[in-house]
Amino acid sequence: MSEITVRHxxxxxxxxxxxxxxxxxxxxxxxFVATAAEEQAFDEARWRARMQRSARLIAERDGAAVGVLSVGTAPSDEEGRAGELFGLWVKPELRGSGVATKLVKNGAALARQRGQSQLYYWVGTENGRAVAFASGMGFRPTDQRRPMGVQSEEDGEEEIAMVLPLGDDRRVIGGR
Structure with missing residues (x-):
């Protein structure tokens, strides 16, 4: 298998x-909360605005996209010290092959470069694979929960905020 590269x-x-x-x-x-039909209708200006709002990382193999991740600032962090990962996706045939790990490691490095001291990642509480993945990457659960933003088979499913301390500051911003 060819090497997986990640670029901003x-x-x-x-x-x-x-x-x-x-x-x-x-x-x-x-x-995802959004649908392909909704985003297919976005014009160039809207896509460019999204590119400015958050960093977009793409994983590639042989020049073809095989995964994507977005890195922004946590919405509740007014000081910009906490980053947030979202929109993680990997082609099904490459799941479990390390693509997501490379994307998250690059996302954490980018957040560190931006001076962010921690990184948040919201994970469905019923998604054992995602919780295990985040835990294996060093994220730890917080007490923050929110209703799932996506369609779920079970009403009432929620997400948990998991946090990854970056650098020497091990405190959780905002009491999270």
């Missing part, structure tokens, strides 16, 4: 992000 997309690479994002929405519609 610039604003002018919005078409690359759009392509992999739409693939993710089409392949795993249950994993």
């Amino acid at each position: 997309l610039g604003e002018d690479e919005w078409k690359d992000y759009r392509a992999v994002r739409l693939e993710a929405l089409n392949e795993s519609p249950e994993a």
Whole structure:
């Protein structure tokens, strides 16, 4: 198997992000709040604005996108010291092969470079594989919960915020 590389997309690479994002929405519609039809209708200006709002990382093998991850600032952190991972997706045939690990490690490195002291990742409480993955990456559960933002088979399913301390600061910002 060829090596997996991860790169940070610039604003002018919005078409690359759009392509992999739409693939993710089409392949795993249950994993996202948005739908492929909604985002397919976005114009160039909207895609460029998204590229400016958060960092978009893409995993590639032989020049083809095989995964994607977004890194932003945690919405409840007014000081910008906490980052947030979201929109993680890997092609089904490569799940469990280390692509997600490479994306998350690169996302954590980017957050560290930005001066963020911790990274949040919301995971479905019923998604044992995702919780185990995040725990294995060093994320620890917090007491923060919220209703799932995506369609679920079971009413009442919720997400848990997991946090990864970055650097020497092991405190959790905002009492999380």
